[in-house]
Amino acid sequence: MAVVASSVQQVLAAPAIQVLGFSFQTDLDKLSLLTSWRFFDMVQSVVDLRDACTAAAQKSSTAAGLALQLKTWTGLTLDKAMQ
Numbered sequence: 001m002a003v004v005a006s007s008v009q010q011v012l013a014a015p016a017i018q019v020l021g022f023s024f025q026t027d028l029d030k031l032s033l034l035t036s037w038r039f040f041d042m043v044q045s046v047v048d049l050r051d052a053c054t055a056a057a058q059k060s061s062t063a064a065g066l067a068l069q070l071k072t073w074t075g076l077t078l079d080k081a082m083q
Contacts, residue, residue, distance in 0.1 A: 005034050015044045022066050024048045 008031065011017055021027060024046050053069040060072075067078040 005031070012043045012046070017045060019043075019046045020049055021046055022049045022053075024050075 012019060025048075028043065049066060049069075053066055056069055056072070067080070070076055070078045
């Protein structure tokens with residue numbers, strides 16, 4: 001588990017890597033519970049799609065869910081089977 005945590009930390013701390021997430025703080029809260037997790041406050045380049053979905057929903061008076069917004073933005077359906 002320490003190897004995975006270390007790899008995730010490297011990705012999240014790399015300014016050259018853009019990470020997309022939804023309610024990403026929730027994920028960070030869970031990761032911070034790992035004993036091998038360090039520097040969770042040094043996340044560099046994360047775009048939280050929840051913020052984008054909320055903004056889009058406010059403009060169009062629709063729900064702020066990721067699946068609905070992805071369908072609206074791209075016409076694609078989000079398959080959450082692997083989530």
